[in-house]
Amino acid sequence: MRIDLHCHSTASDGTDTPAELVRNAAAAGLDVVALTDHDTTRGHAEAIAALPAGLTLVTGAELSCRIDGVSMHLLAYLFDPEEPALLAERELVRDDRVPRAQGMVAKLNALGVPVTWEQVERIAAGGSVGRPHVATALVELGVVPTVGDAFTKEWLADGGRAHVKKHETDPFEAIRLIKGAGGVAVFAHPAAAKRGRTVPEPAIAAMAAAGLDGIEVDHMDHDADARTRLRGLAKELDLLVTGSSDYHGSRKTVSLGAYTTDPEVYGEITRRATGAFPVPGAGGV
Numbered sequence: 065m066r067i068d069l070h071c072h073s074t075a076s077d078g079t080d081t082p083a084e085l086v087r088n089a090a091a092a093g094l095d096v097v098a099l100t101d102h103d104t105t106r107g108h109a110e111a112i113a114a115l116p117a118g119l120t121l122v123t124g125a126e127l128s129c130r131i132d133g134v135s136m137h138l139l140a141y142l143f144d145p146e147e148p149a150l151l152a153e154r155e156l157v158r159d160d161r162v163p164r165a166q167g168m169v170a171k172l173n174a175l176g177v178p179v180t181w182e183q184v185e186r187i188a189a190g191g192s193v194g195r196p197h198v199a200t201a202l203v204e205l206g207v208v209p210t211v212g213d214a215f216t217k218e219w220l221a222d223g224g225r226a227h228v229k230k231h232e233t234d235p236f237e238a239i240r241l242i243k244g245a246g247g248v249a250v251f252a253h254p255a256a257a258k259r260g261r262t263v264p265e266p267a268i269a270a271m272a273a274a275g276l277d278g279i280e281v282d283h284m285d286h287d288a289d290a291r292t293r294l295r296g297l298a299k300e301l302d303l304l305v306t307g308s309s310d311y312h313g314s315r316k317t318v319s320l321g322a323y324t325t326d327p328e329v330y331g332e333i334t335r336r337a338t339g340a341f342p343v344p345g346a347g348g349v
């Protein structure tokens with residue numbers, strides 16, 4: 065059984081529509097795929113409608129959090145999408161995305177880069193706008209060769225010249241909200257150092273004590289040493305260990321199913337969740 069628990073669609077900053085994503089997941093030989101767009105569940109209905117037979121969808125979202133000045137992402141699985149407290153927090157984060165991206169465009173203009181808001185909106189193509197869309201605009205303008213090259217201190221990395229901070233939830237509050245909505249909380253790519261500073265282990269231990277269910281270990285941004293260290297930490301803190309592609313379509317090079325989650329861990333996630341159930345494919349169109 066092949067299980068990929070972290071993927072993005074055009075509902076946030078992926079390039080596959082939700083329908084394309086589930087078709088591509090089936091074509092990649094996956095049995096289970098999670099749709100975890102940034103701070104939104106907007107893609108779920110389309111993914112469910114298109115879900116091929118033999119593929120199961122785990123509904124979720126990736127929540128933007130910040131602790132002691134360090135940005136981090138929490139994967140929330142199988143929560144009730146209508147639960148009001150968590151819904152309100154997702155909206156607060158999402159509503160901040162447009163002014164934030166506009167702020168980055170303004171800073172880039174001040175640096176002499178002729179990026180326009182219309183250009184960024186066109187690239188986002190109706191998805192919730194984010195930093196990768198601004199980065200793609202920089203590639204289009206020939207400012208940087210690749211999207212990855214835009215994520216440096218010179219441009220859009222945290223603290224970079226054109227970076228604008230976003231509203232991010234305290235992770236302890238996020239864990240409380242996820243659990244309150246019947247969901248399961250997993251710390252995404254906790255050792256992804258190239259994204260900026262990482263959360264220290266004592267803080268992860270405190271989150272575990274506050275109800276964090278697991279940590280994502282097998283991820284493209286973790287080298288072998290980081291994975292070994294995180295596996296040890298998970299054992300020590302009694303946390304589930306997940307793996308995923310963090311697929312973004314053609315925006316990143318990683319392919320669906322490049323990293324996967326153990327079926328026993330997946331089973332435990334589905335047992336703990338009470339907000340929603342995995343959706344088995346009925347052979348969508």
Ligand SMILES: [Zn+2]
Pocket residue numbers: 126137252253
């Ligand atoms: Zn992430």
Ligand SMILES: [Zn+2]
Pocket residue numbers: 070072126310
């Ligand atoms: Zn992600």
